[in-house]
Amino acid sequence: MVWLSTTTFGIGPILFEIALAGHCEERSNLTSGRIRFLVTDKPLTLYNQQQIQKQKLTNTESNTVSYPVMEHFYTLQGEGLHTGRAAYFIRLGGCDVGCVWCDVKESWDASIHPQMTANEITQLAAANPGRIAVITGGEPALHDLTALCNLLHGEGFKTHIETSGSSPIVGAIDWVTLSPKKFKAPIQEALDLANELKVVVYHHSDFKWAEEHAAKVGKDCLLYLQPEWSKRDSVTPLIIDYIQQHPQWQLSLQTHKYINIP
Numbered sequence: 001m002v003w004l005s006t007t008t009f010g011i012g013p014i015l016f017e018i019a020l021a022g023h024c025e026e027r028s029n030l031t032s033g034r035i036r037f038l039v040t041d042k043p044l045t046l047y048n049q050q051q052i053q054k055q056k057l058t059n060t061e062s063n064t065v066s067y068p069v070m071e072h073f074y075t076l077q078g079e080g081l082h083t084g085r086a087a088y089f090i091r092l093g094g095c096d097v098g099c100v101w102c103d104v105k106e107s108w109d110a111s112i113h114p115q116m117t118a119n120e121i122t123q124l125a126a127a128n129p130g131r132i133a134v135i136t137g138g139e140p141a142l143h144d145l146t147a148l149c150n151l152l153h154g155e156g157f158k159t160h161i162e163t164s165g166s167s168p169i170v171g172a173i174d175w176v177t178l179s180p181k182k183f184k185a186p187i188q189e190a191l192d193l194a195n196e197l198k199v200v201v202y203h204h205s206d207f208k209w210a211e212e213h214a215a216k217v218g219k220d221c222l223l224y225l226q227p228e229w230s231k232r233d234s235v236t237p238l239i240i241d242y243i244q245q246h247p248q249w250q251l252s253l254q255t256h257k258y259i260n261i262p
């Protein structure tokens, strides 16, 4: 496989992937040589370059893999670097983290949510013009996301995940938002993949906890502090002060809640 970016030639972030049969063992669905052109509107460095994990499913096989889907909807990403961008959210059921303050406890039991095939989910997402798919939960890393990511990529999506980092991430994810939880610590394997670390702040003591996790992510990982919604009036001023003194951090707000969208 050969990756060429036109940024190399100074003309913008267009990526050419040239995959030749027999040259890419990780893409078992490649049966003949092909050339794919992928045009992005962001510099490629924004996305994981190590993203292509083992994918042993053909697209036909991926079609039939199913997931417990709590809800899915088209909206704007409200948090982190991609704030304000159109995105299709896919909330999968199942969580083993058990945060006492969790506001989506109904997501915990995967068995109460309807199963949808990867193909059904992808087709619903692809009916919209946006090409970011955010896989969230629950704890979406409890699921093998290979099939879903395969099909979403086939429709031109960038695949994003919002995870606590407490389980290994399986699937070709382009953007990892890791929000650590005190009830089940993130594993180093997930911290290594994080593109943005988002620490929700409830109390002044959370800044120390945030720094402990910042020390474990890669040097290019973006660092965000986000006020817990119910504490936003008291905590946001603390975060502003902290970022002014520690400018490696940035403020993330739950903007979707301020503008009353999902």
Ligand code: SF4
Pocket: 095, 096, 097, 098, 099, 102, 103, 104, 105, 107, 137, 138, 139, 164, 181
């Ligand atoms: S990880 Fe998320 S879904 Fe799971 S208990 Fe914590 S807040 Fe709730």
